[in-house]
Amino acid sequence: MxxxxxxxxxxxxxxxxxxxxxxxxxxxxxxxxxxxxxxxxxxxxxxxxxxxxxxxxxxxxxxxxxxxxxxxxxxxxxxxxxxxxxxxxxxxxxxxxAPSAAFLGPAGTFTEAATRQFFGDAVRTDARETLEGVFAALSEGETEFAVVPIENSTEGTITRTVDLLAQHAAPITGEIEQAIVHCLLSASGSLEGVDCVLAHEQALAQCRGWLDAHAPRLRRIAVSSNGAAAREAAEHGHCAAIAGEPAALRYRLRIVARAIQDDPNNYTRFLVLGGPSPEPTGNDRTSLSFAPSDGTDELAHLFGVLAQRQIDVLWLAVRPARAAGLPYRYFADLHGHASDPHVRAALDDLAPTLSGLRVLGAYPRARLTDAVCRSSSGH
Ligand SMILES: O=C(O)C(=O)C[C@]1(C(=O)O)C=C[C@@H](O)C=C1
Known part of the structure; x- marks a missing residue:
């Protein structure tokens, strides 16, 4: 051109x-x-x-x-x-x-089922591998809420959660109760070629009697969660796992035996952490922690005040305080909301005498409904 x-x-x-x-x-x-x-x-x-x-x-x-x-x-x-x-x-x-909620993962844990039960399926879940990770996600603002197991009807208090509650200023804003139906799962649906069973330590304890009777030869290995157990069993054919049905579906495992927990009424209570403080509903729980420096007198005063005001103690846990001169930190749940007049009056009586008194949260009590009892939802 x-x-x-x-x-x-x-x-x-x-x-x-x-x-x-x-x-x-x-x-x-x-x-x-x-x-x-x-x-x-x-x-x-x-x-x-x-x-x-x-x-x-x-x-x-x-x-x-x-x-x-x-x-x-x-x-x-x-x-x-x-x-x-x-x-x-x-x-x-x-x-x-859609709120975000961190829970003890991976996917398929009972804590995930509890999270969905509380927030509904639209919740943006954030699976963390450890309880420490769940608390850190909340305190660093990476999630709005967190769901953690606090006690099981067979094995009692989940002490790691209690210790983390003492370390973090995470407000307790709700609770969830779930029936826990444990299943023994394997890739093949049988125990042929299987030499070990993986589960969260709580699940191993909740199924101790069944394992002794039906699978005594399986080596019991504690892992971080039941979801992690199921995930591992899907990858290693020589391992079985104890977890719920949702984990079986999620990791394509087959059920060897269903409902292997020793107590048929086994259930776990979970705490919801984070978010605004709920208003009183008329059926609430107030969670406290305190570290008496003068153990007997302060405890006697606490129980005296609660008896006088007819406030029931719903749960009590004692942990090493890990502080010089303070042997123990106590955790107590009272029936009633911190802003109910009789609970408020009791807290006002206690505040000057009960060392290190902290209100960890006041929130509606959970009810173990029939629907929940039928579900197969632990850790
Ligand atoms: O400004 C707010 O409050 C927002 O939540 C942001 C925003 C927006 O997208 O701009 C979203 C929802 C509200 O209805 C108003 C505005």
């Missing part, structure tokens, strides 16, 4: 292709900005939950749209601005509405 020859004008197709290339690039920029916007809205959602504020803020949405319409100087129709930003608000609200 000589310098005098002009390039042919672009065809319509070429011009559209060029505009589309530009749109693709603008969309990529918009997406990056929308992702940033969504992150801000998610953070606002966390703050709202902490402050007990509603997700939907219509006045704020109207003011954003009015500002944008004014700024677009007619380049975009007002109803288009409203519908485009309406879609963004709806995405924000959907994200804010």
């Amino acid at each position: 000589t310098p005098l020859e002009l390039a042919p004008p672009p065809t319509v197709d070429d011009a559209i292709a060029a505009c589309r290339t530009r749109i693709d690039s603008i969309d990529a920029d918009l997406l990056a900005l929308i992702v940033q916007r969504v992150e801000c809205a998610t953070e606002i959602g966390r703050l709202k939950r902490r402050g007990g504020l509603p997700v939907y803020h219509p006045a704020r949405e109207s003011s954003i749209i009015a500002n944008l319409c004014a700024r677009s100087h007619g380049a975009l129709r007002d109803d288009h601005v409203a519908s485009i930003w309406g879609a963004l608000f709806s995405a924000s609200r959907a994200l804010q509405g």
Whole structure:
């Protein structure tokens, strides 16, 4: 082509292709900005939950749209601005509405089932490998809520949870009770070629009698959770696992024996940590911790005050205080809400005399419903 020859004008197709290339690039920029916007809205959602504020803020949405319409100087129709930003608000609200909850994972643990029971299936679950990891996720603001097991009807208090409650300032805002039906699972559905059984130490203890009677030759190996046990058994055919049916489905294991827990009424209570403090419901629990420096007198005073006000103690745990001069830290759940007048009065009586008194939370009591009893949901 000589310098005098002009390039042919672009065809319509070429011009559209060029505009589309530009749109693709603008969309990529918009997406990056929308992702940033969504992150801000998610953070606002966390703050709202902490402050007990509603997700939907219509006045704020109207003011954003009015500002944008004014700024677009007619380049975009007002109803288009409203519908485009309406879609963004709806995405924000959907994200804010689904709370996030950390639990002792991996997927398939009884704690996950308890989390879904409490928050519903829309919950954004965050599986952590250890209880320490669950507490850390909450205290570092990586999750709004956490669900941890606190006691089992066969094996008693989960002491690691209690120690972590003492270390972290995580507010207790709810509880869940779940019937625990343990199954023995293996890849083949039988114990042929199987030489060991993996489970959380609590599950091994809850099934001790059954294992002694029916599978005494299996080596018992404690792992971090029943979900982890099922995951390992799926990878190693010589291992069986103790876990619930959801874990069997999740890791494609087969059930060798169902309901192998020694107590048919085996259940676990879980705590919900994080979020705003619930209002009194008339059937609540208040969780306290204290570390008496003068053990006998302070304890006598505590029980005297509770008896006088007719407040039942629902649960009591004692752990080493791990502090110089303080041998033990006590944890007690009282029947009633910290803001009920008789509980408030008891706490006011106790505060000056009970060393290190802390209210860990006041929240509605869980009820082990029939539906829950039928479910196969532990750790
Ligand atoms: O500003 C808030 O309160 C938000 O939650 C953010 C946002 C938004 O996406 O801009 C989302 C939902 C509310 O209804 C209002 C606005």
